[in-house]
Amino acid sequence: MAIERTFSILKPDATQRNLTGGINALIEAAGLKIVAQKRIQMSLAEARRFYAVHKERPFFGELVEFMVSAPVVVQVLEGENAIAKYREVMGATNPAQAAEGTIRKQFALSVGENSVHGSDSADNAKLEIAQFFSENEIISG
Ligand code: DAT
Numbered sequence: 001m002a003i004e005r006t007f008s009i010l011k012p013d014a015t016q017r018n019l020t021g022g023i024n025a026l027i028e029a030a031g032l033k034i035v036a037q038k039r040i041q042m043s044l045a046e047a048r049r050f051y052a053v054h055k056e057r058p059f060f061g062e063l064v065e066f067m068v069s070a071p072v073v074v075q076v077l078e079g080e081n082a083i084a085k086y087r088e089v090m091g092a093t094n095p096a097q098a099a100e101g102t103i104r105k106q107f108a109l110s111v112g113e114n115s116v117h118g119s120d121s122a123d124n125a126k127l128e129i130a131q132f133f134s135e136n137e138i139i140s141g
C-alpha cells in the first residue's frame, strides 16, 4: 500500500459543538497523520465550487448553506491507504447507517449535518487539497 494524502473537512456542526479535538483523536487513533490543518470561514463561492459535483441534487442549496453557516476546519491527512482508510473511519454518509466506532456514528446529527468530509478518490483528493492548501502549508514527517 502506498502512502497517500486525503482531504478532510470538520464541518460546521462539529466546530459549533467543540468536537474538533474528539474527531482528531479518532483520526489519529486510526494511524492517519494531520499534516496540514486550518480553521476557515468558507465563502458561498468556495462551497459551491467544492460541492459542484452535487449541483443538480435536490439537497445542493441546503448543503452549501450549511457549509457556510459557521467555520470549518480543513485538513490534509497522510498515511497508508489514507483515502479509503479515512472513508472507513468517517462511516456512512447517513449516520443512521454508520458502523460502530466511526466518526459519523459517534458525532453526526443527520445525513446533512454529518460532521466530516473525506475525499472519495485519489483524483478528488488532489483537487480538493489544492483548493484549500498550497504545497508549502503541508508539513509531512
Ligand atoms: P459523503 O460526504 O459521504 O461523501 P456525498 O458525497 O454523497 O456523501 O454527499 C455530500 C454531502 O451532501 C453529504 O456529506 C451530506 C450531503 N447529502 C448527501 N445526501 C444527502 C441527502 N439525501 N440529504 C441531505 N444532504 C445530503
Ligand code: MG
Pocket: 118, 120
Ligand atoms: Mg462525497
